[in-house]
Amino acid sequence: MKPIILQGHERSLTQIVFNAEGDLLFSASKDKVVNAWFTSNGERLGTFNGHNGSVWSLAVDSQTKYLLTGAADNTMRLWDVQTGKCLCVWEFLTAVTRVAWSEDDEQALCITEQRQGQPSVIRTFKVNREDPAASSKTPTKEIILSGSKATVALWAPLSESIITGHENGKVAKYDAKTGEEVIANTDSHNAVITDIQLSPDGTYFITSCKDKTARIFDTETLEEMKVYPTETPLNSACIAPLRPYVILGGGQDAMNVTTTSSRAGKFESRFWHKLFEEEIGRVKGHFGPINTLAVHPQGRAYASGAEDGFVRVHWFDESYFRSRPFGDLEPEVEV
Secondary structure, eight states, X not given: OOOEEEOOOSSOEEEEEEOTTSSEEXXXXXXXXXXXXETTTOOEEEEEOXXXXXXXXXEEOTTSSEEEEEETTSEEEEEXXXXXXXXXXXXXXXXXXXXXXXXXXXXXXXXXXXXXTBOEEEEEEEOOSSSGGXXXXXXXXXXXXXXXXXXXXXXXXXXXXXXXEETTSOEEEEETTTOOEEEEEOSSOOSOEEEEEEOTXXXXXXXXXXXSEEEEEETTTOOEEEEEEOSSOEEEEEEOSSSSEEEEEEXXXXXXXXXXXXXXXXXXXXXXXXXXXXXXXXXXXXXXXXXXXXXXXXXXXEEEEETTSOEEEEEOOHHHHHOOTTGGGSOOOOO
């Protein structure tokens, strides 16, 4: 499984995402730049220039028409994927740490940071898809968090609620229309939640955490279903389609990396069996902690972005789809 290495950033990666077809990969980093890549050969399609600070988050809509980005320059921006033109800018008082599209691509979500006396706020905006520049700058809903700040968020299926992960390890669900907290789970994680990603069918989701675990929760009830304990802080986790695996990534904190070998730092992508909660393999290659993971929507590949500034795209070998490490409990997959 030889990787395609994407070299287009000068600083550490913050988030990478595939588009719905899986032919493009978008990457954001602390160097203010957002790149788009062809996943088949690693060629850079283009660059989105305009932010004046580290880009913390990005999200592409289901039609690969518009791209959302959030950055340390206190803005969320909407871009035309084809032309790279910035179409709309939303300005805030603090940094935008997470962005996401609703399922119907009609609404954008962002989290602004708790800093300088400002609370952590989750905002949703209506996006005018016919004339994006005319999109309203007034949020359709503002959820001001009085307790622990939100670090990650996504839209639940049907876009009726928003699921969040918090600094103190809480996982919560908010009603998208009223802004009320519907349900919360405070018994699972006990440190900063670093990533949250939905399963392909949306019925469950996975979180990664600095408490060295990744966990799967039921989307409806937020009940913990599975836990994957490791010996290193985790920065990202994703769920592989087609095969019963989850992929975890992290590593020793960046401030200590210079005194640590890549082997001791645990800079590998870790594959765990989703059902049996057993680690089945690791993929090495990065020279710093893995900050972000994304999986191809058809399960053909996965990508990792790290503190070393590189993105590695791994296309799975045929043996990946044929392997049956746990006997006949796994369904056959035609490839």
